[in-house]
Amino acid sequence: MNSNKNDALVITLREALQDPLLYARAFGKIRLRSYQSAVIRAIARSVLYRQGLTFVVMFPRQSGKNEVQAQLEAYLLTCLQDCEAEMVKISPTWKPQSLNAMRRLQRVLERNSLLRGRWVKENGYIYRVGKARMFFLSGEPHSNIVGATASALLEVDEAQDVEIEKYDKEIAPMAASTNATRVFWGTAWTSQTLLARELRLARLAQQQDGVQRLFIAGADQVAAEVPAYARFVAEQVARLGRQHPFVRSQYYSEEIDGQGGLFSPQRRARMAGNHPLLNQPQAGQTYAFLLDVAGMEENPASAVVMSEGLPNSSRDATALTIVAVDGSTCADPILRAPTYRCVQRRLWVGVRHSDLYAELRALAETWRPFRLVVDATGVGAGLADFLSRALPGRVMPFTFTAASKSKLGWDFLALVESGRWKEAADAADDELGRLFARQLELCQYEILPGPEKRMRWGVPDGSRDPLTGQPAHDDLLISAALCAVLDDQPLPSGGETLIVPGRDPLGDLDRGF
Numbered sequence: 200m201n202s203n204k205n206d207a208l209v210i211t212l213r214e215a216l217q218d219p220l221l222y223a224r225a226f227g228k229i230r231l232r233s234y235q236s237a238v239i240r241a242i243a244r245s246v247l248y249r250q251g252l253t254f255v256v257m258f259p260r261q262s263g264k265n266e267v268q269a270q271l272e273a274y275l276l277t278c279l280q281d282c283e284a285e286m287v288k289i290s291p292t293w294k295p296q297s298l299n300a301m302r303r304l305q306r307v308l309e310r311n312s313l314l315r316g317r318w319v320k321e322n323g324y325i326y327r328v329g330k331a332r333m334f335f336l337s338g339e340p341h342s343n344i345v346g347a348t349a350s351a352l353l354e355v356d357e358a359q360d361v362e363i364e365k366y367d368k369e370i371a372p373m374a375a376s377t378n379a380t381r382v383f384w385g386t387a388w389t390s391q392t393l394l395a396r397e398l399r400l401a402r403l404a405q406q407q408d409g410v411q412r413l414f415i416a417g418a419d420q421v422a423a424e425v426p427a428y429a430r431f432v433a434e435q436v437a438r439l440g441r442q443h444p445f446v447r448s449q450y451y452s453e454e455i456d457g458q459g460g461l462f463s464p465q466r467r468a469r470m471a472g473n474h475p476l477l478n479q480p481q482a483g484q485t486y487a488f489l490l491d492v493a494g495m496e497e498n499p500a501s502a503v504v505m506s507e508g509l510p511n512s513s514r515d516a517t518a519l520t521i522v523a524v525d526g527s528t529c530a531d532p533i534l535r536a537p538t539y540r541c542v543q544r545r546l547w548v549g550v551r552h553s554d555l556y557a558e559l560r561a562l563a564e565t566w567r568p569f570r571l572v573v574d575a576t577g578v579g580a581g582l583a584d585f586l587s588r589a590l591p592g593r594v595m596p597f598t599f600t601a602a603s604k605s606k607l608g609w610d611f612l613a614l615v616e617s618g619r620w621k622e623a624a625d626a627a628d629d630e631l632g633r634l635f636a637r638q639l640e641l642c643q644y645e646i647l648p649g650p651e652k653r654m655r656w657g658v659p660d661g662s663r664d665p666l667t668g669q670p671a672h673d674d675l676l677i678s679a680a681l682c683a684v685l686d687d688q689p690l691p692s693g694g695e696t697l698i699v700p701g702r703d704p705l706g707d708l709d710r711g712f
């Protein structure tokens with residue numbers, strides 16, 4: 200009887216070592232999905248038969264990319280344990296990405312019935328089975344990784360976030376002398392990334408010899424096998440909008456432009472509302488003030504209040520947007536956030552902050568906003584402080600930095616794409632409404648390289664409106680975008696306070712699936 204069991208075990212082991220899917224099922228107790236299966240088989244074949252192919256694998260967020268990586272690595276450590284095989288995995292950062300990758304592999308090794316107790320961790324970043332080793336290194340711009348060798352496999356994870364120069368100078372040479380198999384894993388982003396470059400090269404090579412090197416899955420493909428994923432993506436689309444750059448790239452594997460106009464005609468059309476502009480508040484409505492503050496050096500003695508008519512000025516202005524906050528969409532089980540309807544705008548050039556403070560306080564007494572989001576950058580901090588003292592508990596200072604403005608831009612896009620920012624039906628009849636529309640058209644963006652997914656956006660400094668030849672600004676646009684700060688604020692509901700749970704679009708992208 201024992202002999203029969205041993206024979207069966209030998210047969211199972213022999214079959215499993217010939218197929219990574221059988222290996223994962225037999226020893227890892229996991230069944231990989233169909234879109235994962237072709238990937239792991241192709242890469243394993245190239246490594247074990249020394250084909251030296253280069254693969255590009257583009258999966259949506261939270262679709263099991265990390266799991267198939269760890270199963271592949273465990274399989275190769277098993278198959279190559281009698282060889283002096285060295286495999287290297289590069290992540291954009293050491294903490295958390297390389298550390299997370301090591302934890303995932305270690306979890307798979309611990310659960311693997313064949314490898315349990317047979318693997319060793321060396322020097323804090325190497326996993327060894329027999330003579331085979333898996334190295335984990337950081338691809339950060341200033342990391343010192345020169346000298347490492349990938350004799351069997353070189354993986355670049357989240358390749359869209361690894362700098363091209365870093366890869367070409369320090370990472371690619373690791374596999375040069377051995378012609379090791381190379382794999383670029385990641386999610387779609389812009390056409391200027393390392394992943395995008397390697398995707399184009401893989402597609403060209405694939406067209407020439409017919410050998411599949413490119414594996415792309417989208418949300419629909421994953422959802423067909425994972426109903427929970429279908430529900431998750433539907434929620435993201437409802438919250439952010441199908442055309443939001445995060446949804447297009449991170450879930451539908453669609454490459455986005457790295458720069459250009461931020462507010463397309465389609466995006467601007469989504470802002471159209473059916474409410475009127477207001478001169479006075481309406482009973483029963485909740486309002487908020489959104490204030491972008493001009494610097495003091497832009498406020499000389501000659502003052503102009505621009506609520507009617509626009510003087511020719513090269514200086515930035517202080518812009519106020521008054522929005523009605525519609526909390527009814529907070530009850531939507533997917534949106535769970537308010538809708539903002541612009542009801543009035545004000546613009547000031549050359550007004551002293553002391554005079555501006557007095558006018559803003561008077562407006563606040565009339566409109567009774569539940570929150571005032573105030574640009575507290577630079578000299579704006581003083582105005583924000585004065586308003587905070589006069590209106591305790593209602594002022595939210597916002598300091599602009601490269602990081603905070605980037606996040607504000609992404610969050611405002613989510614509001615627009617999900618239909619939660621609305622312009623008045625008669626906005627085109629209002630001069631400030633038309634100016635806001637022009638600022639939307641002139642707004643440009645640039646997505647910067649790196650895992651932070653940082654966006655630089657606004658009307659370029661020194662630019663002119665090609666229709667008028669006048670200096671172009673984005674004061675009204677920045678003021679409107681500040682409404683995104685309100686999303687995590689409790690709304691007054693006449694009785695019990697309604698808490699609106701704020702959600703960061705980037706946060707969902709950082710969680711595993």
